[in-house]
Amino acid sequence: MTNNKLNLLNAIESLNSATDNFIRDLSFSTPDFLETQIENQNLDVSGVYFIEIRSEKYLDGCPNDWKEKFVTFWDKAEFKGKFTPQSKKKRLNAHDSVGEWTPLYIGKCKNIRKRLNDHKTLTFFQKTRGIKLDARGIYEQDSFRVSHVEIPLDVYDEISEKIESYYRNEINPLVGI
Numbered sequence: 001m002t003n004n005k006l007n008l009l010n011a012i013e014s015l016n017s018a019t020d021n022f023i024r025d026l027s028f029s030t031p032d033f034l035e036t037q038i039e040n041q042n043l044d045v046s047g048v049y050f051i052e053i054r055s056e057k058y059l060d061g062c063p064n065d066w067k068e069k070f071v072t073f074w075d076k077a078e079f080k081g082k083f084t085p086q087s088k089k090k091r092l093n094a095h096d097s098v099g100e101w102t103p104l105y106i107g108k109c110k111n112i113r114k115r116l117n118d119h120k121t122l123t124f125f126q127k128t129r130g131i132k133l134d135a136r137g138i139y140e141q142d143s144f145r146v147s148h149v150e151i152p153l154d155v156y157d158e159i160s161e162k163i164e165s166y167y168r169n170e171i172n173p174l175v176g177i
Contacts, residue, residue: 019159019162022159023159023162023163023166026149026163027149028050028147028148028149029147029148029149030147031050031052031101031145031146031147032145032146032147033141033142033144033145033146034051034116034119034120034133034141034144034145034146035120035141037112037113037116037146037148038113038116038117038120040113041113043112043113043116043148044111044112044113044114045111045112045113045148045150045153046109046110046111046112046150046151046152046153046156046160047108047109047112047148047149047150047151047156047160048106048107048108048148048149048151048160048163048164048167049106049107049108049109049112049115049116049146049147049148049149050103050105050106050146050147050148050167050171050173051104051105051106051107051116051119051131051144051145051146051173052101052102052103052104052144052145052146052147053101053102053104053143053144054100054101054102054142054143054144054145055098055099055100055101055102056100057073057138057140057143058070058073058074058102059098063097063098066097066098067092067093067095070087070092070102070174071087071092073138074086074087074174074175075087076136079124079136082124082132082135083124083126083127083128083129083130083132084124084129084130084131084132084135084136085105085129085131085175085176085177086175087174087175088174088175088176090172091172091173091174091175091176092174094172095172095174101145102174103171103172103173103174104131104144104173104174104175105119105131105173105174105175105176106164106167106168106171106173106176107119107164108151108160108161108163108164110153110156112148116146118130119131119132119133120133120134120139121134122134122135123135129177131175149163149167151163
């Protein structure tokens with residue numbers, strides 16, 4: 001192996017190690033209601049966000065068969081092909097039960113506040129992907145909460161995908177693209 005290739009491999013390994021250490025030091029902000037986060041001018045930042053749904057929203061008063069109830073609630077036939085994510089069986093199966101809040105969705109963007117507003121207000125006629133809460137007819141102010149991890153914009157393009165993937169694998173939100 002040439003010296004340049006060896007140097008490159010060492011640099012890649014070092015970068016991966018530094019990124020892994022950076023991710024381990026991150027933690028999500030304290031969750032707050034989606035509407036509050038949309039109105040938060042300080043949330044015009046880049047990063048990874050985590051949306052949760054209050055479990056009672058889809059449980060219909062009975063936690064038995066919660067996975068089936070969630071799929072029935074979320075994966076309606078009229079939503080297919082509308083640029084909105086469906087439930088993921090693998091992620092559903094990663095959870096044995098649910099508490100007061102269910103991990104719904106994890107995403108990344110360069111302006112969290114704007115993207116959260118998109119998730120709430122996008123219509124089915126718009127081709128931008130999103131969970132489209134208003135269009136689904138399920139948005140209620142106290143039923144969705146959000147936390148986030150800020151990623152500095154100057155390194156966002158290099159590490160955001162890895163951070164998003166890390167949290168998706170750790171948390172297993174029930175829906176995704």
